[in-house]
Amino acid sequence: MNWSWFWRHIKRMNWVMTLLVLIMLVLGVLFIYSACYVSDDRPVRTLYLRQMVWIAAGMAAYFTLGVTDYRILRRWSWWFCGVSLILLVMVLLIGTVVYGAQRWLMIFGMGVQPSELAKLAAIVVVAGVLGRTGGDVASWKVFGLVLLIGGLFVLLILQQPDLGTAIVFLPPIFMMMLVAGVPWQRLAAIALLGVVGITVLLAAVFLPEKMGMPEETQVRFIRMVGLSPYHRDRLRVFVSPDSDPLGAGWNKRQSEIAVGSGGLHGKGFLKGTQNVLGFLPRSVAPTDFIFSVIAEEKGFIGSLFVLTGMGMILLLGLQMAVNAPDMFGRLICTGVMTLFFCHVFINIAMTVGVMPVTGLPLPLLSYGGSFTMVILSSLGIMQSVHVHSRRVSRLTLG
């Protein structure tokens, strides 16, 4: 590897995207600091430093993948997929239980969330299957394979259990199939199946209760569809927010108060009382509820800034999909951006109370090692797609 080659690639990367990503990352570090600086625990107080380490590692991956031809991933995608699935199985066997769910795997003393890695793995392998040159997207074999891969990931993650993460796998795969040209009838059938599935799920969760069945029967119905009473509580809080304001409804209520009391201009950096006083629990403020901290301290203007930044990243990313040199690259960009969008939308919608509370972090802003690494790697792969696209460079091979 020589440096001029390296620089040529670096220079061809989409620097607006890189700039936006860096701005969001800096913002993230600042508000992770704000969310934790009053904590009594030293490890929590210095969370922002650890995030900086993760960002450094993530940016290294971003640039490395950015200059590497993404097409070699096609060759490695099955390995990648296999490793992810093995890790997902391992986490079920030897994982660490946090907040009632088995999500963490300790590797060399570091907590790794295989489900985050699996998100990228699933996108890459599905893109590989659907974007195979000369392959038949319309064949039932390909369709079945995609469904099999997607279903495998979703089922394994549901076992943790992590409903939010499992559900977030579906839109990217669906979107990739749509872009790849899978016949619309099948997609419509999937969509219909989804609607029916959700209806059955909700019915299983709430109907037995509405019909006045005893608790054990209710739980049996809920378990029958693969959920747990914990999901019912979360959903119930979403449906009637004041049913349990000190229990499952606490985070939602406090997050809404934080965001709402921020007003137009916010209370100022480090001055968010919800966060400083600990009403917004410190365990979630720097991770799932980082947006509440920003919205409280920087107000509506800060919220809009974040929304605009995220929107621009999405538009640039999807433009990369448009300009991609091949279907594989195009599908990767589409899948990653759909995943990114789902995280942004669900997370922010959750902090303002229009969606149930799920443990989905906000990309680039939330604290979280695995997720930061995965998102930056994904964006790096997209940069590689961009670098190799016809409009941008002649590096692309025909």
Place this chain on the structure above:
Amino acid sequence: MREVNRFYNPVIVIRLAMLVFCGALFFLGFVLWHIQVKDTAEYSSSLDRQSIRRVRVVGARGRITDRNGALLAGNRPSYCLAVYIEEVRQPGRWGNTVAEVERILHELSAVIDLPVNVSSDDILRHIQRRLPLPFVAWRDISPRALALWAESPQAFPGVDIHVEPVRLYPEKGLMGHVIGHIGRADLVAAGETGYHFYEPEMEGKLGVERSFNDVLSGVSGGRLIRVDASGMKHEEVAWREPQSGLDLRLTLDSEVQQMLETALRGLRGAAVLLDVNSGDIIALASEPVFDPNMFSVPLSSADYRELVQDQGRPLFNRSVNAYPPGSIIKPLMGLAIVGSGRVSISTEIHCGGVFHVGNHPFHCWRRSGHGSLSLRASLAQSCNVYYYQSSLTAGYDSIYHMAAASGIGRVTGIRLPGESAGLLPDDAWKRRRNPRDGWRAGDTCNVSIGQGALLVTPLQMAVLTAAIANGGTIYRPRISFAEPEAMVSSRPAWSAPVLQEVRRGMYDSVQSERGTGRRARVAGISMAGKTGTAQYGPAHEGRKHAWMVAYAPYEVPRYAMAIIIEDAESGGLDAAPRVQQVMSQILERDGAVRTGGRG
């Protein structure tokens, strides 16, 4: 394959995705605008509701002084050592914080040389109920302990001095029953609700501390404290200064009070001294007395039990308690009987030592009899037979109405708690107790000499004596300058000649050689009075209260006084010498003042 994808263009799908994603983000922006800009006030108030705690701060109590401005009740700062829990909090369970507080207290205990007298339960209870407030570990510590703490090289983070006002009565027990005492308020005053925490408030429980509590207690201020999610104090947001209560100046004179209390010392009894021309109370004593300072700091239950179980009942204000009056009621009986018109001033009645109503003998205290005597002599010698016979002549109705008009059986209206109305019995009262029994002639005889069911308070008798001295005005006794001057309670229709004769009789009682109150005589001044020996309890026990009422000087009356000594021999032997002692001291003092004025 081509067929299937005929209508398909991936770029259009991606552009659509762009549109959908942007639309979704716009939607989020709209929701954010709604809660952050439009409804922000609602969320801000929710925020304040959950994080702001209002703490009521009590104003300092007003001072109490005597008529000359001598301090009777004030406040002194009490230094407490308090732990500010939020500064010593420990992560994890509350038990960790409790243990940390206990550890600090034990270290501190060694430094200031005081034992730790709070338990871990106390700390836990404080954390559960009053977390944002400092936890007071040692109350009212000595200057030595304070100095030890201040000079300790060891740093105690989270521990600081906390100053509380403590009620101080510099004269100790003097006027104890008038001043009363304070204690932890039972209820939150009206208009003071809506606070989350109340600093302990003291309210008057007895005496003027209680009856003038509104004047003495100040207007509460408040603090707004912002707390964190665990309820710990985070910062003080606002502070409103409480207002101190108003001072109260009593009509009582400490010097005279001292004389009165000295005269009663060691006995069980009470005495009241009034200004006859205004009804102002100059002194009011009840023995035994208590030290109100005991109640200023939390009273130990052992101390309280001792006070309550004391045979002398020191908390009990005898000056407003009802007793049978005995012969001291005779001046009023004279006014009523002769005032009825059926008996004249000069009517003489023969006393042979006994008077029969039907078959029942009513005795005079002198078994040999007094011979014939008129109203004046009957008062001087306290003849019973005169009253037995004349009261039956006058009829009980006229006696009842005159006594009622003169304030018997009715509270005087003094601003002291626990005043008894006494009892003026009549037919209706008797029938209420026993429907088959009505008023009998014997009842009239008993009441006429202040026995039977008749009950009066020493204060009532002092007020009545003042009325006899001032020409017939029953004042509502005044205890403080916060009340209007010379409040007239009633002016009973006493005839002037009869009143004059009654006064002469009372004069003889003290000034004549045969008077029963001669032991009250003060050299160089003339005094009028009446003694009384009231029997009470079962007859065979022979228990008696000794009474005397008096006013002086006879010519230009200034002071009226009533005194009772429980379980004594007789008014003439036990009460009169004490009247002499007090009156001579007061008049001597006044004389000195007069001399000074002239010089």
